[in-house]
Amino acid sequence: MANRVRFFDTTLRDGEQTPGVTFHLNEKVDFAKRLDKLGVDVIEAGFAGSSKGDFEAVSAISRAVNTGVCSLARCTEADIRACADALKEAKKPRIHVFIATSPVHREAKLHMDRQQVLEAAVRCVSLAKSLCSEVQFSAEDATRTELDFLYEIYTAAANAGATILNIPDTVGYATVQEYGDLVADIHKKVVGTREDIILSTHCHNDLGLAVATSLEGLRRGARQVECTINGLGERAGNAALEEIVMGLRTRKDYYGLEDNIRIKEIYRISRLAAGMSGMEVSPGKAIVGANAFVHQSGVHQHGVLNNRATYEIMKPEELGIPQGSMVLGKLSGRHALREHAMELGFQLTDHELNRAFNKFKELCDRKKDVTDRDVMAICREQMHGVAGSYTMNSFQIFSGNKMTSTATVSLQKGPEIITRADCGDGPVEACFRAVDQITKRKCSLESYQLRAVTEGEDALGEVTVRVRYQELVMLGKGVSTDVIEASCLAYLNAVNRILEALEEQKQPGESC
Numbered sequence: 001m002a003n004r005v006r007f008f009d010t011t012l013r014d015g016e017q018t019p020g021v022t023f024h025l026n027e028k029v030d031f032a033k034r035l036d037k038l039g040v041d042v043i044e045a046g047f048a049g050s051s052k053g054d055f056e057a058v059s060a061i062s063r064a065v066n067t068g069v070c071s072l073a074r075c076t077e078a079d080i081r082a083c084a085d086a087l088k089e090a091k092k093p094r095i096h097v098f099i100a101t102s103p104v105h106r107e108a109k110l111h112m113d114r115q116q117v118l119e120a121a122v123r124c125v126s127l128a129k130s131l132c133s134e135v136q137f138s139a140e141d142a143t144r145t146e147l148d149f150l151y152e153i154y155t156a157a158a159n160a161g162a163t164i165l166n167i168p169d170t171v172g173y174a175t176v177q178e179y180g181d182l183v184a185d186i187h188k189k190v191v192g193t194r195e196d197i198i199l200s201t202h203c204h205n206d207l208g209l210a211v212a213t214s215l216e217g218l219r220r221g222a223r224q225v226e227c228t229i230n231g232l233g234e235r236a237g238n239a240a241l242e243e244i245v246m247g248l249r250t251r252k253d254y255y256g257l258e259d260n261i262r263i264k265e266i267y268r269i270s271r272l273a274a275g276m277s278g279m280e281v282s283p284g285k286a287i288v289g290a291n292a293f294v295h296q297s298g299v300h301q302h303g304v305l306n307n308r309a310t311y312e313i314m315k316p317e318e319l320g321i322p323q324g325s326m327v328l329g330k331l332s333g334r335h336a337l338r339e340h341a342m343e344l345g346f347q348l349t350d351h352e353l354n355r356a357f358n359k360f361k362e363l364c365d366r367k368k369d370v371t372d373r374d375v376m377a378i379c380r381e382q383m384h385g386v387a388g389s390y391t392m393n394s395f396q397i398f399s400g401n402k403m404t405s406t407a408t409v410s411l412q413k414g415p416e417i418i419t420r421a422d423c424g425d426g427p428v429e430a431c432f433r434a435v436d437q438i439t440k441r442k443c444s445l446e447s448y449q450l451r452a453v454t455e456g457e458d459a460l461g462e463v464t465v466r467v468r469y470q471e472l473v474m475l476g477k478g479v480s481t482d483v484i485e486a487s488c489l490a491y492l493n494a495v496n497r498i499l500e501a502l503e504e505q506k507q508p509g510e511s512c
């Protein structure tokens with residue numbers, strides 16, 4: 001058996017099923033390019049048959065990257081044809097056909113018996129194979145499916161042309177050992193001597209075991225692992241890519257497996273996924289959490305100072321985690337910022353660079369040391385921006401513990417500056433209401449997160465908000481050393497996205 005593991009990233013498909021998360025088309029394309037840079041073998045770009053937005057995302061990503069691009073399809077002709085159309089320009093296209101196989105899904109969801117599920121799987125894999133050179137088949141809820149039926153359906157799918165057989169632990173039910181046994185059994189009974197077939201893991205984290213089950217699946221014969229950045233995904237999420245790759249690398253002595261991931265990109269893509277999804281990584285999260293390499297106790301600090309290997313099994317700099325060095329100063333120019341942003345993985349357009357540079361200059365006046373982490377936060381904010389119709393001109397607040405907070409906000413739209421005042425429960429709410437008055441849209445705040453980018457009193461605050469207007473929910477991002485300003489900018493960013501989406505809805509859409 002070959003020992004190379006293929007990484008299949010499904011952040012843009014299963015990851016987008018995280019409650020409350022939707023990605024913008026531009027964000028998806030940027031993220032896919034970053035995944036390409038990370039070295040993943042396949043990007044699951046969406047579910048082309050499910051919506052016009054997903055169809056467009058699969059098409060745009062197919063054009064934008066060189067690595068494999070996959071689109072998910074239910075077992076229907078319409079879904080499979082939509083995948084084939086959306087993948088037309090992909091360099092390495094793949095259609096991923098799935099159907100549920102467990103008794104509870106067959107009875108309660110599909111209302112089909114085993115024979116009907118089997119026939120549908122064969123029919124759809126055959127159709128997919130006639131339209132695309134590479135076909136993957138998943139038996140949804142495989143870990144709660146009768147073993148004999150699983151062997152039968154995987155064998156039939158392979159005979160119909162599927163060369164990647166994915167084994168989803170859809171509800172994170174399997175124990176680590178059970179999952180490993182299942183992979184080994186399917187390998188023995190279905191794959192046998194067929195070298196063209198690859199088994200794949202797809203594990204959910206309902207019992208906190210997704211990474212462990214994935215690694216065990218790889219140890220027992222799978223050669224593709226499906227995962228998401230930061231473990232994003234439905235309910236408790238999917239297996240986290242960064243944890244799997246570092247598990248394989250750190251314990252190569254145990255797994256003996258190879259992969260093509262460029263681990264230097266891990267931190268950057270993790271921050272991008274957190275920013276894009278609005279799902280901040282918990283500080284204690286393995287590999288990319290803020291505390292993952294922090295040594296608090298004196299004994300540990302002493303040990304690490306003598307020899308890092310005492311308490312560190314990985315090197316943070318190898319994962320691209322900035323080490324807090326001072327990078328640019330007051331006298332640095334636009335060119336230096338562009339170069340440095342590029343080193344950190346941000347390719348800014350001229351417009352983004354101009355805005356980032358203004359922000360950087362402001363920051364140099366407000367903050368003693370500008371570090372890599374500050375530059376990354378500024379770049380993320382700019383890349384999250386839209387060519388919004390409103391920009392922040394100024395704001396003023398009047399607030400205290402025994403009074404109603406009021407805010408006066410001035411926004412610029414074209415040449416016009418519009419100023420409104422409003423009050424609220426605290427200065428942040430007062431600012432948001434004043435923005436609503438100017439834009440004439442009564443939006444509501446669904447979530448608000450504030451994160452300090454670096455340590456210290458002059459740290460940059462990065463605010464992420466989720467804002468609703470009728471059916472539209474958009475994420476916004478703002479960065480400043482002043483948390484009220486960061487909040488206002490984040491809210492305005494989300495509102496600009498809402499306005500842009502409303503504008504797009506007015507235009508007649510193309511049909512897919």
Ligand code: KIV
Nearest residue numbers: 098138140141168170
């Ligand atoms: O969890 C699951 O079963 C899935 C399939 C569609 C592969 O995401």
Ligand code: ZN
Nearest residue numbers: 014168170202
């Ligand atoms: Zn899944």
